[in-house]
Amino acid sequence: MNQNYNSPSPRRVNERLRRRRRRTAAIVIFLLAAVLVALLAVYVGLLIRNRPDNPNGDSQTTPAPTVTEGAPADTTAPDDTTAAPETTAAPETTAAPVITYTTINMTRDAITQGDLVLVNASFPYTFPANEKHLTTIYGNKSRGYQIGSAQDKLDTDALAAWNKAADAFLAETGDGSLLLTNNGGYRSREAQETLYQKRVASVGEAEAAKYVALPGNSEHHTGLAFDLAVYRDGKTYTLGSDELYNWIPQNLPRYGFVLRYPADKVNITGISYEEWHFRYVGIPHAVYMTENNLCLEEYLNTLRAYQADGQHLSVTSDGVEYEIWYVPVAEGDVTPIAVPNGVTYSISGNNMDGFVVTLSRPAADAQQ
Ligand SMILES: [Zn+2]
Structure with missing residues (x-):
């Protein structure tokens, strides 16, 4: 059976073929794995480049990179980069509150009383x-x-x-x-x-x-x-x-x-x-009058431009935000004035022809 040594038997040929195929498959798997690793590396690289500390100006819209949060201390980004996402990622959790109003009925003679009454030679x-x-x-x-x-x-x-x-x-x-x-x-x-x-x-x-x-x-x-x-x-x-x-x-x-x-x-x-x-006259009125060099006659006249259905005057002093508007006295005996619930308010007559409404809120609340 000499022939057996020189020319391989069909069984041996099959085995060699099988081995070669296995080797080829291994190489293919290896190459695929290599490509995957390369792709992963590129992806991670992109992630790192798009982090909010990237100075290319689009950090405001980039979502917070959660990958850095679980990382060991020595590889985490510096403090200033971790602080940035907190401000951008904060969701608008508070829906616009539903504002309800209470109607205050002011009698006609009430225009003669309050902190903002004008008393001078024309208005006793x-x-x-x-x-x-x-x-x-x-x-x-x-x-x-x-x-x-x-x-x-x-x-x-x-x-x-x-x-x-x-x-x-x-x-x-x-x-x-x-x-x-x-x-x-x-x-x-x-x-x-x-x-x-x-x-x-x-x-x-x-x-x-x-x-x-x-x-x-x-x-x-x-x-x-x-x-x-x-x-x-x-x-x-x-x-x-x-x-x-x-x-x-x-x-x-x-x-x-x-x-x-x-x-x-x-x-x-x-x-x-x-x-x-x-x-x-009350804090917001005194602050506004002084800052704008208006005497009471001028100020009450200025307020006529701020009415209930239009823009209101806004004044901030010592951490309190004030909202002010003017309501002309109604034709009848009563002037209805709608004020939002849950807000501190005051209503004063101007001793001429109407009322001044003043709301006050802590300025911090107003900014939220
Ligand atoms: Zn005096």
């Missing part, structure tokens, strides 16, 4: 039958100032705001010599009459009219206005006597007060410059 004050909004200052004042009379009163909200402002002044300057003058707060019609006649007797009617309003037309009737001076070592000085008191007109708006009769508004207010006379 209507004294309410019950003046329970007034509080005696003595016994209810803060440490920040002195008073000229134990009988003087102010509107309760105005007094609370002034107490805060005066304490802030004392804390910042260490000066406790501010004086709320005698008869410098609320005045009844009779008190204004007495004051007016006294001034007429002293300087004549024309001169008196520059500073003292006719009885019924004084802002002091509202309890929202007061006069300030300085009382030190037994003597009285004006606020202008020391630049220390510049703090007052500069900072009082943040507490809701305006310098009511500025020098450059005499032709509108009809009253000469009074550096001592301040008026409570």
Whole structure:
């Protein structure tokens, strides 16, 4: 069987063929695997290039690469790259809340009351039958100032705001010599009459009219206005006597007060410059009026452009956002005013022809 050694038997040939096929298959599998690995490498490479820290500007739209989160500490991306996806990937989870409203019915005579009433030579004050909004200052004042009379009163909200402002002044300057003058707060019609006649007797009617309003037309009737001076070592000085008191007109708006009769508004207010006379109108109104150099007459006129169905005026002060609009008084006896539920609001008459609505929200809430 020599032949068997030289020429392989059919069985051996089959086996060799089978072996060759197996080798070919192995090579093919190896090559396929190699191609797969190469493809995977390219894919990973692309992933890494598209990460949000890539400075090619499209990071805002790239989804957060979750692959880095489980990676060991030494291979994770630096802090600034992990922070970026948090802001972009945050989903809008809060659907727009459904706003419901409550209708407040304001009576016609209510336009004569509130923090924003205009009282001047053209618009007299209507004294309410019950003046329970007034509080005696003595016994209810803060440490920040002195008073000229134990009988003087102010509107309760105005007094609370002034107490805060005066304490802030004392804390910042260490000066406790501010004086709320005698008869410098609320005045009844009779008190204004007495004051007016006294001034007429002293300087004549024309001169008196520059500073003292006719009885019924004084802002002091509202309890929202007061006069300030300085009382030190037994003597009285004006606020202008020391630049220390510049703090007052500069900072009082943040507490809701305006310098009511500025020098450059005499032709509108009809009253000469009074550096001592301040008026409570409420924080957003005082801030807006001061920043935009508007006296109360001008401001109330400006508000007519902001009505319920249009754009509202927006004012932010000390972390609170305010929304303001004007509502003209309705034809009938009642003016319905819709205010959103769950929001702090106030409504004031303008003592002319309508109401001013003021909403307030924490500014952080408003930004969300
Ligand atoms: Zn005054």
